[in-house]
Amino acid sequence: xxxxxxxxxxxxxxxxxxxxxxxxxxxxxxxxxxxxxxxxxxxxxxxxxxxxxxxxxxxxxxxxxxxxxxxxxxxxxxxxxxxxxxxxxxxxxxxxxxxxxxxxxxxxxxxxxxxxxxxxxxxxxxxxxxxxxxxxxxxxxxxxxxxxxxxxxxxxxxxxxxxxxxxxxxxxxxxxxxxxxxxxxxxxxxxxxxxxxxxxxxxxxxxxxxxxxxxx
Amino acid sequence: xxxxxxxxxxxxxxxxxxxxxxxxxxxxxxxxxxxxxxxxxxxxxxxxxxxxxxxxxxxxxxxxxxxxxxxxxxxxxxxxxxxxxxxxx
Numbered sequence: 001x002x003x004x005x006x007x008x009x010x011x012x013x014x015x016x017x018x019x020x021x022x023x024x025x026x027x028x029x030x031x032x033x034x035x036x037x038x039x040x041x042x043x044x045x046x047x048x049x050x051x052x053x054x055x056x057x058x059x060x061x062x063x064x065x066x067x068x069x070x071x072x073x074x075x076x077x078x079x080x081x082x083x084x085x086x087x088x089x090x091x092x093x094x095x096x097x098x099x100x101x102x103x104x105x106x107x108x109x110x111x112x113x114x115x116x117x118x119x120x121x122x123x124x125x126x127x128x129x130x131x132x133x134x135x136x137x138x139x140x141x142x143x144x145x146x147x148x149x150x151x152x153x154x155x156x157x158x159x160x161x162x163x164x165x166x167x168x169x170x171x172x173x174x175x176x177x178x179x180x181x182x183x184x185x186x187x188x189x190x191x192x193x194x195x196x197x198x199x200x201x202x203x204x205x206x207x208x209x210x211x212x213x214x215x216x
Numbered sequence: 217x218x219x220x221x222x223x224x225x226x227x228x229x230x231x232x233x234x235x236x237x238x239x240x241x242x243x244x245x246x247x248x249x250x251x252x253x254x255x256x257x258x259x260x261x262x263x264x265x266x267x268x269x270x271x272x273x274x275x276x277x278x279x280x281x282x283x284x285x286x287x288x289x290x291x292x293x294x295x296x297x298x299x300x301x302x303x304x305x
Contacts, residue, residue, distance in 0.1 A: 042291050080253035084293060088253045091288040096233055124227035157265030167230045173245070173281045185244040188279060195237035202234075209235035 009082040013073060024066065030083065031090045032062040038094070044068045045102065061097065065090035096174065111161045119166040122147050125216050143207060150201040160189060161193035175202055236278070248275040248282045256289055 004012065004023070008152075012023035036058035039046055046054060067198050076085055111120070122144045145148060158180065165171045177187035248271075255272045259267035268271045276283045 013236060022289065026224070031292070034295050037295035045302075054274045079251075080257045084253040084289075087292045088256075088289055091292055092249070095285055095288055121227070121230055124230070125224055157253050164218050167233065168226070172284075173279070184281070185246040188245050192237060192242060192278075195234045195260050198234045198240065199237055212231050213228055216227060 004082075006078055008074075010073060010076065013070065027083075027086060028062055028066055031065055031086065032058050034087060035061050035065075035090055035094055039121065043098070045098075045115055057094075058135075061094040065093040068093060097177050099110045100178075103171055105170060106169070106175065106179075108165060108176070108179050111164050112157075120168045121151060123136040124168070135204075138214075143212060143215055146202060146205045146207060149179070150198050150205075154201045157193050159190060159197075162191055163194050166191060171205045238274075242278065243271045243275050245279060245282055247258070247273075248272055248279065249285075252282070252286060253291065256293065259290075260293065 004026075009023065009027075012019050013024075013027075036055055039049075039054045039057055040051065044087040049057075055087070065086070070090050072089070076082065080088075125140070125144060151163075155163065162176050162180065165176045166173065172189050173191070177184045180187065182190075251269050251272050255265040258268065261303050274284055
C-alpha cells in the first residue's frame with residue numbers, strides 16, 4: 001500500500017463506506033502506535049505503569065484525537081503533511097489529559113491567602129551553599145528587596161499568582177489558566193507582560209541578569 | 217541531595233526566564249500551535265524552519281508547555297506516523 005497524499009487522506013476520511021473505514025483504521029493505528037511509544041519512552045512520570053495500562057491510555061487518546069481530527073478536517077490548510085497535522089492534535093489531546101490528571105488536586109489558594117506570594121520566588125535565593133561574607137550578604141539582601149518590591153508593586157495579583165504557580169510550583173500554563181477562568185493563550189500573554197514589567201523595573205533599579213546570577 | 221543548591225538553581229532559572237523576555241510582541245500558544253506541524257515537517261525534511269518561522273522557535277524557547285508538545289510530536293512522528301509501508305500493524 002502506498003502512502004496517501006494529503007488530498008487522499010481528506011477524500012478518504014470524508015468518503016462513505018469501506019474507504020472511510022479503512023482510512024480511519026489506518027490513522028488510528030498510526031496515532032496509537034506513536035502515542036504508545038511516547039507514553040512508554042518519553043514520560044518519566046509513567047515509567048511504573050504496566051505496558052497494558054499504557055496501551056489502553058494510548059488507545060483512549062488516539063480515539064479522542066480521531067474525533068477531534070474529524071471535527072476539524074475543514075481547518076486543515078495543507079501547510080504540512082496531513083499525518084503531521086493529525087499527530088499534532090493527538091499530542092495536544094494526550095498531554096492535556098495527562099496534565100489535567102497530574103494537577104487534579106492542585107489549587108491556587110495557597111498563593112492567594114495572606115500575601116504568601118511574595119516570598120515565593122525570593123525565598124529560593126536565600127539558601128546558598130556556603131554563608132557569604134557579611135558585605136556580600138547585605139548586597140544579596142538589598143537585591144532581594146528590590147525583587148520583592150518589583151513583584152509586589154508592579155504586578156497585578158493575577159500576574160503574581162500566575163508567575164509563582166508557573167515558576168515555583170511548576171504548574172503548566174493551561175492548568176493555571178483553567179483555574180483562573182481564562183485560556184492558555186491569554187495566560188501566556190499575562191505571564192509575558194508580567195516578565196516584561198519585572199525586567200523593566202529591575203533594570204530601572206540597576207539590576208542586570210549577570211549581576212544577579214553572580215551574586216547568588 | 218543538596219536541597220538548598222536546588223533552590224538557588226531554581227531561583228537562577230526564574231531570573232533567566234524574566235530577563236529573557238523580549239520587548240516586541242511574541243506569538244502566543246495558539247499561533248505556535250497553528251504552525252508547529254509545518255515547523256516540524258521542515259525540520260524532519262532537513263530544512264531550517266527557523267528561517268521561515270522564527271517566531272515559532274522563539275516561542276518554543278519561552279514556553280515550556282508548547283516545547284513539551286513539540287517534543288511529543290517529534291516522538292509520535294518518529295514511531296507511529298511513518299509511512300504505512302512496512303508498518304507491522
